[in-house]
Amino acid sequence: xxxxxxxxxxxxxxxxxxxxxxxxxxxxxxxxxxxxxxxxxxxxxxxxxxxxxxxxxxxxxxxxxxxxxxxxxxxxxxxxxxxxxxxxxxxxxxxxxxxxxxxxxxxxxxxxxxxxxxxxxxxxxxxxxxxxxxxxxxxxxxxxxxxxxxxxxxxxxxxxxxxxxxxxxxxxxxxxxxxxxxxxxxxxxxxxxxxxxxxxxxxxxxxxxxxxxxxxxxxxxxxxxxxxxxxxxxxxxxxxxxxxxxxxxxxxxxxxxxxxxxxxxxxxxxxxxxxxxxxxxxxxxxxxxxxxxxxxxxxxxxxxxxxxxxxxxxxxxxxxxxxxxxxxxxxxxxxxxxxxxxxxxxxxxxxxxxxxxxxxxxxxxxxxxxxxxxxxxxxxxxxxxxxxxxxxxxxxxxxxxxxxxxxxxxxxxxxxxxxxxxxxxxxxxxxxxxxxxxxxxxxxxxxxxxxxxxxxxxxxxxxxxxxxxxxxxxxxxxxxxxxxxxxxxxxxxxxxx
Amino acid sequence: xxxxxxxxxxxxxxxxxxxxxxxxxxxxxxxxxxxxxxxxxxxxxxxxxxxxxxxxxxxxxxxxxxxxxxxxxxxxxxxxxxxxxxxxxxxxxxxxxxxxxxxxxxxxxxxxxxxxxxxxxxxxxxxxxxxxxxxxxxxxxxxxxxxxxxxxxxxxxxxxxxxxxxxxxxxxxxxxxxxxxxxxxxxxxxxxxxxxxxxxxxxxxxxxxxxxxxxxxxxxxxxxxxxxxxxxxxxxxxxxxxxxxxxxxxxxxxxxxxxxxxxxxxxxxxxxxxxxxxxxxxxxxxxxxxxxxxxxxxxxxxxxxxxxxxxxxxxxxxxxxxxxxxxxxxxxxxxxxxxxxxxxxxxxxxxxxxxxxxxxxxxxxxxxxxxxxxxxxxxxxxxxxxxxxxxxxxxxxxxxxxxxxxxxxxxxxxxxxxxxxxxxxxxxxxxxxxxxxxxxxxxxxxxxxxxxxxxxxxxxxxxxxxxxxxxxxxxxxxxxxxxxxxxxxxxxxxxxxxxxx
Numbered sequence: 001x002x003x004x005x006x007x008x009x010x011x012x013x014x015x016x017x018x019x020x021x022x023x024x025x026x027x028x029x030x031x032x033x034x035x036x037x038x039x040x041x042x043x044x045x046x047x048x049x050x051x052x053x054x055x056x057x058x059x060x061x062x063x064x065x066x067x068x069x070x071x072x073x074x075x076x077x078x079x080x081x082x083x084x085x086x087x088x089x090x091x092x093x094x095x096x097x098x099x100x101x102x103x104x105x106x107x108x109x110x111x112x113x114x115x116x117x118x119x120x121x122x123x124x125x126x127x128x129x130x131x132x133x134x135x136x137x138x139x140x141x142x143x144x145x146x147x148x149x150x151x152x153x154x155x156x157x158x159x160x161x162x163x164x165x166x167x168x169x170x171x172x173x174x175x176x177x178x179x180x181x182x183x184x185x186x187x188x189x190x191x192x193x194x195x196x197x198x199x200x201x202x203x204x205x206x207x208x209x210x211x212x213x214x215x216x217x218x219x220x221x222x223x224x225x226x227x228x229x230x231x232x233x234x235x236x237x238x239x240x241x242x243x244x245x246x247x248x249x250x251x252x253x254x255x256x257x258x259x260x261x262x263x264x265x266x267x268x269x270x271x272x273x274x275x276x277x278x279x280x281x282x283x284x285x286x287x288x289x290x291x292x293x294x295x296x297x298x299x300x301x302x303x304x305x306x307x308x309x310x311x312x313x314x315x316x317x318x319x320x321x322x323x324x325x326x327x328x329x330x331x332x333x334x335x336x337x338x339x340x341x342x343x344x345x346x347x348x349x350x351x352x353x354x355x356x357x358x359x360x361x362x363x364x365x366x367x368x369x370x371x372x373x374x375x376x377x378x379x380x381x382x383x384x385x386x387x388x389x390x391x392x393x394x395x396x397x398x399x400x401x402x403x404x405x406x407x408x409x410x411x412x413x414x415x416x417x418x419x420x421x422x423x424x425x426x427x428x429x430x431x432x433x434x435x436x437x438x439x440x441x442x443x444x445x446x447x448x449x450x451x452x453x454x455x456x457x458x459x460x461x462x463x464x465x466x467x468x469x470x471x472x473x474x475x476x477x478x479x480x481x482x483x484x485x486x487x488x489x490x491x492x493x494x495x496x497x
Numbered sequence: 498x499x500x501x502x503x504x505x506x507x508x509x510x511x512x513x514x515x516x517x518x519x520x521x522x523x524x525x526x527x528x529x530x531x532x533x534x535x536x537x538x539x540x541x542x543x544x545x546x547x548x549x550x551x552x553x554x555x556x557x558x559x560x561x562x563x564x565x566x567x568x569x570x571x572x573x574x575x576x577x578x579x580x581x582x583x584x585x586x587x588x589x590x591x592x593x594x595x596x597x598x599x600x601x602x603x604x605x606x607x608x609x610x611x612x613x614x615x616x617x618x619x620x621x622x623x624x625x626x627x628x629x630x631x632x633x634x635x636x637x638x639x640x641x642x643x644x645x646x647x648x649x650x651x652x653x654x655x656x657x658x659x660x661x662x663x664x665x666x667x668x669x670x671x672x673x674x675x676x677x678x679x680x681x682x683x684x685x686x687x688x689x690x691x692x693x694x695x696x697x698x699x700x701x702x703x704x705x706x707x708x709x710x711x712x713x714x715x716x717x718x719x720x721x722x723x724x725x726x727x728x729x730x731x732x733x734x735x736x737x738x739x740x741x742x743x744x745x746x747x748x749x750x751x752x753x754x755x756x757x758x759x760x761x762x763x764x765x766x767x768x769x770x771x772x773x774x775x776x777x778x779x780x781x782x783x784x785x786x787x788x789x790x791x792x793x794x795x796x797x798x799x800x801x802x803x804x805x806x807x808x809x810x811x812x813x814x815x816x817x818x819x820x821x822x823x824x825x826x827x828x829x830x831x832x833x834x835x836x837x838x839x840x841x842x843x844x845x846x847x848x849x850x851x852x853x854x855x856x857x858x859x860x861x862x863x864x865x866x867x868x869x870x871x872x873x874x875x876x877x878x879x880x881x882x883x884x885x886x887x888x889x890x891x892x893x894x895x896x897x898x899x900x901x902x903x904x905x906x907x908x909x910x911x912x913x914x915x916x917x918x919x920x921x922x923x924x925x926x927x928x929x930x931x932x933x934x935x936x937x938x939x940x941x942x943x944x945x946x947x948x949x950x951x952x953x954x955x956x957x958x959x960x961x962x963x964x965x966x967x968x969x970x971x972x973x974x975x976x977x978x979x980x981x982x983x984x985x986x987x988x989x990x991x992x993x994x995x996x997x998x
Contacts, residue, residue: 394634410682422671441651478563
């Protein structure tokens with residue numbers, strides 16, 4: 001039983017990918033048109049995904065067989081509750097792209113815009129595909145689409161260091177992709193199928209075994225790298241700090257989540273098959289998560305560059321998510337899943353606000369940016385809201401996840417991790433309070449900061465919008481739960497220790 | 498009887514809206530004042546309009562949104578919440594008048610008045626919070642909103658004070674969060690209820706951890722020793738901030754939280770059985786005496802008042818921890834009694850500093866002649882702290898002593914007497930200097946054209962608040978006065994146990 005929107009499922013992937021391919025052609029005369037084109041494509045995609053989500057809410061998960069071939073023979077696209085993540089994802093893209101119109105003026109010459117927007121659309125299409133595919137091989141393909149476009153987007157800023165950071169990202173990303181390909185092949189050999197649901201069924205028949213576990217381990221490590229968990233986070237800070245700010249927002253907010261969503265997908269397969277005892281693995285996740293939280297905060301304290309600081313806090317926040325997953329109690333997993341979105345929102349706010357400030361003043365370190373709140377009050381306020389939010393203080397979006405994961409920690413009788421989470425978050429505040437003090441309560445040291453003007457509305461609008469969302473979602477924390485709860489509760493019976 | 502009514506949420510929302518308007522249009526002095534006053538009066542009217550209902554036992558509730566399944570952001574104006582919000586919304590009006598006079602010509606007034614309104618908004622939010630989650634949301638928001646006020650001067654000293662303030666309060670907030678989460682796990686609900694929501698079945702160890710976390714969490718703002726370190730340092734803030742926030746709103750929110758934990762999370766019966774309240778009472782007794790002793794040695798006027806605040810706050814904690822109706826009455830009453838008396842003192846100190854530039858006790862010889870009205874007000878407040886009959890402070894001491902005897906803990910009466918002596922010990926020298934010593938040099942004369950000793954925006958709130966201290970002292974039994982509200986509140990705490998006052 002499917003509704004009209006179910007037929008639109010492949011278009012949600014095809015549209016941005018085709019849009020990407022057409023970008024250079026559309027913008028051949030006027031390179032700046034590419035920005036509006038990309039925005040238009042994403043806007044239509046957003047409408048499509050909204051339709052898909054409405055279908056999901058009305059009728060539950062649904063599938064689409066490509067070319068009319070039924071699942072397990074043909075290629076299946078599946079839209080379940082975890083796939084609902086594509087809607088906020090595309091909406092964030094829709095908000096970020098207008099910001100980039102004016103921002104890119106200082107970053108690249110006009111003629112390089114079409115490839116930039118093509119890459120951005122590829123990236124979006126890849127992530128949508130990743131979330132809705134029901135097929136392991138396509139999962140790999142879309143991972144690669146996302147990764148390759150991300151490498152290029154990091155390098156697009158064009159300076160020497162950007163290329164270096166992109167290269168570092170690429171080397172580590174390639175290892176991760178290789179592991180994923182290996183695991184996919186392994187599962188194909190073992191089960192004779194690539195369809196996720198099918199693989200899960202057949203794994204159940206085969207039972208456990210070393211080979212199955214090796215595939216799992218390969219997937220796990222691969223996705224950990226993509227999610228930039230400690231200790232495989234080394235690629236992240238440079239790449240995210242050096243990329244142009246709209247790209248940093250995309251990378252930090254969404255691309256690292258590919259690792260998390262991928263992890264959940266693999267969990268679905270293995271839990272469905274009931275072939276895994278996850279006690280030890282969960283314990284490892286919990287510890288890695290806790291260490292990520294603290295280490296991310298620890299490194300961030302010593303940064304003077306605001307974007308580098310934000311990049312390190314991504315590691316901390318991925319730590320929350322992983323900690324929540326590892327705790328494996330309903331509330332903790334719900335909190336982790338909610339934070340996948342909330343962190344994207346908060347991080348987009350912060351990176352765009354930081355980008356605005358860098359764009360208007362030309363400085364990017366705390367000591368240079370003193371007193372910037374006087375001349376850029378709205379952007380600075382957005383930055384402040386983002387900072388309070390990322391630390392998880394109420395009444396902001398960041399608090400929602402902290403509340404759930406802490407609740408989950410005590411629910412799972414893991415009180416020490418509950419304490420670690422709550423107080424680890426405060427540790428992070430040390431560096432944000434330094435930032436707020438510098439922006440608000442210290443006199444400017446540079447004339448260009450003292451005379452900076454607010455950003456044009458195409459940049460300020462997105463920033464203000466995102467910051468208000470951080471506040472609104474802090475109060476209406478229940479909304480994301482509509483999607484997250486059913487998905488998590490489906491998964492949980494198999495979870496446990 | 499519970500009635501669904503929008504007023505409990507409107508009251509915090511009014512000042513929240515006011516903050517928004519001040520941030521938006523605050524550049525213009527007229528609009529800034531207009532919005533602030535309008536909001537202050539609307540809020541006071543809203544709270545007062547609920548008073549008759551409260552006295553008849555009506556509880557106004559309003560559920561805002563679901564936050565977690567089963568736990569929403571809810572507002573509930575019970576008698577205790579009403580009492581606290583009455584105090585804070587009344588004082589907001591006076592502090593606004595005072596702040597307008599005091600901050601004239603100061604820097605960044607938009608920011609100042611904006612965050613000031615936000616702080617008041619969250620204070621009333623705390624008062625009307627229906628459950629521990631809502632309480633916590635407002636409690637933490639208050640911490641954040643006070644920070645810009647503490648560092649207002651933007652000097653290195655102010656920034657340092659801000660850092661220390663945040664360190665204390667945020668770590669405290671962390672404990673409160675853990676306590677709330679554990680409470681939810683143990684009790685399955687967070688909604689404040691009269692007999693408390695926790696039960697023996699959770700196990701003594703868990704209950705002990707919860708109690709410790711929540712008391713540490715809220716005790717930081719209530720400045721129970723040894724968690725008091727931030728308060729004297731935060732006195733670097735402008736005087737209206739010290740007055741409203743560090744003598745009334747912020748610290749009272751902490752004391753209010755401690756009381757809520759004792760009566761509405763644990764409940765009298767459970768705590769009597771567990772005996773956790775006894776060490777808390779001992780700690781409060783210690784704080785009362787120790788902080789007063791430190792106050793003796795302080796020469797800086799505001800710091801002396803700060804230590805006095807620490808000591809006085811523990812009256813509330815002690816009253817709550819004794820677990821008897823009479824002591825609870827004292828605890829609730831002292832929220833108002835201490836607030837009005839202490840705010841008078843801070844106002845006077847601010848007026849002294851603004852008018853003469855003096856900040857130290859040793860500098861104010863003969864000030865009584867220069868600021869006769871202000872010093873008269875100060876004297877009334879000082880008498881109240883010492884506990885002289887006919888002032889508000891006497892009522893507290895009387896009930897607290899009765900409550901201590903009721904709890905078979907006569908030694909707390911000795912603590913109270915000691916405290917009274919110590920209060921006299923650090924306030925009377927100020928009066929002595931003010932009235933009975935010659936000024937070392939002549940005071941700066943009145944500016945030409947001024948009729949009053951200090952700008953009337955400063956003098957007016959001082960006189961009103963001092964008058965209120967007397968009023969609270971003599972009209973204890975008049976219906977409609979705070980005392981009657983306090984009694985309804987205490988009846989609520991002890992109703993399930995039996996044996997109201």
